[in-house]
Amino acid sequence: MTEELVLHQLRRDGVCTLTLHRPHRKNAITIGLWTALREALDTIAHDPAVRAVVLTGAGGSFCSGADVTDSDPYAAPFAKLQAISDVAQRLHDLPIPTVAKVRGVAVGAGWNLALGCDLVVATPDATFSQVFARRGLSLDCGGSWLLPKLVGVQQAKRLALLAETIDAAAALELGLLTWVVTEAEIDDFVDSIADRLAAAPPIAVAQTKALLNEGADRTMHQALASESRAQAVNFATTDVPEAYSAFAQKREAAFTGAWNVRRPPT
Numbered sequence: 001m002t003e004e005l006v007l008h009q010l011r012r013d014g015v016c017t018l019t020l021h022r023p024h025r026k027n028a029i030t031i032g033l034w035t036a037l038r039e040a041l042d043t044i045a046h047d048p049a050v051r052a053v054v055l056t057g058a059g060g061s062f063c064s065g066a067d068v069t070d071s072d073p074y075a076a077p078f079a080k081l082q083a084i085s086d087v088a089q090r091l092h093d094l095p096i097p098t099v100a101k102v103r104g105v106a107v108g109a110g111w112n113l114a115l116g117c118d119l120v121v122a123t124p125d126a127t128f129s130q131v132f133a134r135r136g137l138s139l140d141c142g143g144s145w146l147l148p149k150l151v152g153v154q155q156a157k158r159l160a161l162l163a164e165t166i167d168a169a170a171a172l173e174l175g176l177l178t179w180v181v182t183e184a185e186i187d188d189f190v191d192s193i194a195d196r197l198a199a200a201p202p203i204a205v206a207q208t209k210a211l212l213n214e215g216a217d218r219t220m221h222q223a224l225a226s227e228s229r230a231q232a233v234n235f236a237t238t239d240v241p242e243a244y245s246a247f248a249q250k251r252e253a254a255f256t257g258a259w260n261v262r263r264p265p266t
Contacts, residue, residue, distance in 0.1 A: 005036040006058070014051030014198040015191075016044055023059025026105055028067035034083035041090040048257070051198035053094070054190055055117055056101040063110025065131065066140075081140060084109055088142035091116040092213065095206035097197040101190045102126045103183070112141035115150065118209060119178045121190050126168045128176070133163040149216050150175055201239035202257035204230075236261055 006019040018040055020027040029037070044050050057063050066084060091098065091113070100114035102122035108131045114120050130147070132139055139147070139160055147156035151174050158164070171177045181189045197205070207230035215223050234240055238260040239253075246253035 004030070004033045005040060007040055013195055014049060015054065015194045016047075016050045016052070017054040017056065020055075020057040020063055022067075023057075023061065025067060026061040026064035027057040027059070027110070028064045028070075029109065030067045030070040031080055031083055034066075034080075034087055037087045038083065038090060041087065041094060044096065045090070045094055048202075050096055051200075051202055052194045053096055053098045054101055054194050055098060055113070056190075057103070057110075061104035062100070062102040062106040062126070063113060064105050065108030065110045068135065084141050088112070088116055088140075092142065095209065096202075097200075097205055097209060099190055099193055099197070101186060102177075103186070105129075107131050108135075109141035109143075112139070112143040112146060115146045115176065116142055119193065120176070121179045121181055121186060121193070122168045122171070122177050123183045123186055124168050124180055125183070126171075127165055128168075128171050129163060129165040130159045131163050131165075133161060199252075199255065201234075201237070201243070201253075201255035203237050204234050204239060207233060 004020070004022050006017075006021045008017040008019065018037070020029065020033065022028060022030075022033070044053060066080070070080075098117040098119070100117035100120045102114055102120060103126060105127055106114050106122075107127075107129045111128050111130065130139065130143060132143075138144075143160070147159060150156075151159070155174060159166075166174075168177060168180045172180050179189070211223070211226055211230060214226060218226070236259060238258045239255045241260065242255060243253045
């Protein structure tokens with residue numbers, strides 16, 4: 001894995017942190033770093049030890065977007081755009097809950113990378129911009145799908161067409177942040193959220209995340225059918241009886257995601 005992406009995995013509690021590490025460029029993402037992110041997400045998706053993911057940036061910034069100095073401006077951009085799209089899709093499809101921890105700037109594809117996470121925590125001094133129009137570009141990294149879902153079409157057009165820079169308070173008011181937390185508190189706060197996600201039942205959490213992602217584009221009939229299938233899977237795990245036992249015994253449940261299916265006699 002490239003040194004520009006730091007993966008810190010705590011197998012003890014199941015929390016994996018991915019840190020964009022190009023502080024001299026405010027963590028602008030090169031093609032190599034997009035590739036490293038894609039590979040890291042592929043690895044994490046198939047690692048049962050990982051129960052929650054934190055995505056953040058080094059040096060006081062989250063991410064200033066794709067590094068526009070990284071390639072020949074006259075070359076076909078398809079390879080770079082595919083690399084960006086691959087990361088956005090994998091982050092969206094990841095069956096593990098994700099938290100973006102945002103300090104400083106989150107701009108362009110960098111902001112959309114944060115929006116692609118399930119929860120977003122920022123400090124009060126964080127700033128955000130769909131800067132694409134100022135660069136002669138249109139939205140990428142899933143922004144054209146994410147923004148209308150989160151804020152509605154009209155506000156999405158405002159952010160994208162005017163390419164305004166907004167602060168954390170405005171982003172929170174629009175529903176583009178989950179929490180705003182002080183600089184002194186954000187590390188402990190995100191650790192606490194990640195620990196809670198890691199302690200949750202992994203099969204149920206994965207299915208709930210998928211149901212919510214899919215629900216935005218489905219009819220009520222389709223959503224109810226998907227919910228029924230998901231619950232049937234949940235009842236085939238040990239997490240459901242464990243939850244009931246823990247409730248009866250007034251203790252915290254210890255979820256594992258293990259299957260509770262008896263093998264037929266041989």
